[in-house]
Amino acid sequence: MVVRGIAASDGIGIGKAVCIREETYTFSDAQFAGKEKEKERLEEGIASFTEETKKLAEKIRKSSGEKEADILLGHITMLHDPFMLSQMQENIETGRCAENAVDAVCTMYADMFAAVEDELMRQRAADVRDIKARLLAILSGKAPIDLSRLPKDSVLVAKELTPSMTVELQTENVSAILTEQGGKTSHSAILARGLELPAVLGVAGITETVKEGEGLIVDGTEGMAILSPDTKTTAQYRKKQEKAREEKKQLSVYRDRPTKDADGQRYEVFANIGSPKEAEQAVQNGAEGIGLFRTEFLFMDRSSLPSEEEQYDAYAEVARYMKGKKVVIRTLDVGGDKEIPYLSMGKEENPFLGYRAIRYCLSHKEQFRVQLRAILRAGAIHGNLCIMLPFITSVEEIREAKALLEVCKKELRNEGKAFDEKISVGIMTETPASVLLAELLAKEADFFSIGTNDLTQYILAADRGNPKVEYLYDECHPAVLRGIQKVIEAAKKAGIPVAMCGAAAAEAKLIPLFLAWGLEEFSVTPSDILPTRKRISSWRKSDAKAAEKEAMGLSTGAGIAGYLTGVLKNRE
Amino acid sequence: MVSQKVTIINPMGMHMRPAQLFVNEMSAFPCEVTLHADGREANGKSILHLMAACLKKGTEVEVRCDGAQEKEALEKAVELISSGLGEA
Secondary structure: OEEEOEEEEOOEEEEEEEEEOOOOOOOOOOOOOOHHHHHHHHHHHHHHHHHHHHHHHHHHHHHOOHHHHHHHHHHHHHHOOHHHHHHHHHHHHOOOOHHHHHHHHHHHHHHHHHOOOOHHHHOHHHHHHHHHHHHHHHHOOOOOOOHHHOOOOEEEEEOOOOHHHHHHOOHHHEEEEEEOOOOOOOHHHHHHHHOOOOEEEOOOOHHHHOOOOOEEEEEOOOOEEEEOOOHHHHHHHHHHHHHHHHHHHHHHHHOOOOEEOOOOOEEEEEEEEOOHHHHHHHHHOOOOOEEEEEOHHHOOOOOOOOOHHHHHHHHHHHHHHHOOOOEEEEOOOOEOOEOOHHHOOOOOOOHHHOOOHHHHHHOOHHHHHHHHHHHHHHHHHHOOEEEEEOOOOOHHHHHHHHHHHHHHHHHHHHHOOOOOOOOEEEEEEOOHHHHHOHHHHOOOOOOEEEOHHHHHHHHOOOOOOOOOOHHHOOOOOHHHHHHHHHHHHHHHHHOOOEEEOOHHHHOHHHHHHHHHHOOOEEEEOHHHHHHHHHHHHOOOHHHHHHHHHHHHOOOOHHHHHHHHHHHHHHHO | OEEEEEEOOOOOOOOHHHHHHHHHHHOOOOOEEEEEEOOEEEEOOOHHHHHHOOOOOOOEEEEEEEOOOHHHHHHHHHHHHHOOOOOO
16 A cells, blocks of 8 residues: 655655554543552552653653753652642542542642643643653553664654654664654654654554554655555665665765865855754764754753753854854744743744744743853854844844843853854844845844745745645745845845755755855755755856746746756756 | 741742752651741642742742651751752
């Protein structure tokens, strides 16, 4: 059987299905085995919860740090709370089974926390729910799958790939990822590409269709998967996989070369990263800098805000690792599809048109200051950090953020702390307003970086995560391309650097257009660095200009895509 | 019963990590430990109650200890809170 989805991360993966299903616990049928027996079950459950959590905390201490581990250890203290325990036991006394007792008491505490006035404390509700879910899983004997101990050649099948899953995932044993949710630019996709694992997303109902352990071929380049393939098909795909590996090897010659086009003009290929760990991967792939360092990871999968020191450590790690090379740090881009529970931003009708990124930060200046101070201080180490403000729609937003930055500098000066006095502050041009205002914004910002993922969805008014309108999302759409062209031209006129950090930067067929317009910095996923460098090297400016002229004369996205694909084919 | 007033000084107040530290230390004493502030009362050996009381930075709390080793418990509690609960 063949299923189709969205080609989210290149490559072919062959293996056996490991399904991560969202468990819904029904324990109405759980038999009450007597008060003593149920209390014993509860005690045993709590004991294994404690043991498991301690192990998990140790693992996280090594991978993510002390504070993340402490949060997990806090779950143990919470579960061992004398009130929580005695209330569960009282529940059992009234004739309820252990599962029901856990459910009732945890729900009560979760509701209690959800109702308190303090915003951060309200987040404890999520911790209590987490404790409940894990304890119920243990009691019902459905231990969750340990992602760090998957058998070799596992194909991960899940509703969604979450950041916390990737922390645990033992990538060397995973050959591909298949999910129900997510589009090409969703977080699942970005995470999969970051891990360099083939992925097909948006396959409706796949966690139901696939049987545990079933043979699977995932073609992340074509966006399809084959369930229970026969030996002939498997052999074909093994050959294809081998060919892809060979191509990868050929690309390796570009690792230590500077990026140049066929005329010898210099360009730069940077990496987009989402954690300090990925900087290493970026350098291994020959990145000439970091064009987009997303900072959301610092705020995710935890229950309170990261301190200035924690943030400083993360920025300093990357600043040191990249040494003299440029690192562009994007300030917190929360909201839209990125939810951070403890920030309590509330549900919105239209999150993508709502309270997100710079809007949130400028209305939480106390929190924003912490991040700006941490970046300023880490910038002092090698002077290679830049600040990038996301989701700008007006000149005022830049001015307000820069004014706050000046306040931070003054504070640091008074405190006698070292910081980068001349740090540059640029913006992500990813809204239609920022395109239309590009000339004016270029007078306020030190650089532009075109975020084509959001820009495409906002120009075309098509939610990139919604499979029903995914077909409208098209980077080759003439409206999108004209927007990009306008931003590049405005930056060149103002004499400020302009980069591109969206998925379009790695799109082979669009490269001649970008070269013709004069884009000089391409920031891509680490695995796209070498292919992008190779593609740039094959173009002469005159050829790129000729292709651009022809393409931009066409009036439809399909027409432009078709023409440019044809151009690439002819050049091969 | 013995009691003493002390002000919470760590920046985030009595959130998860400080509360965890406090409960772990207090559980070693046999006496009852309660925190009183603004008419609220929280059991000093319950992380859930401590957190739900939302004791923020700057709040003056009265620590009451009642029972065996109450003096030692009070001394420890005051020391912990006034030193910033491992965070200041």
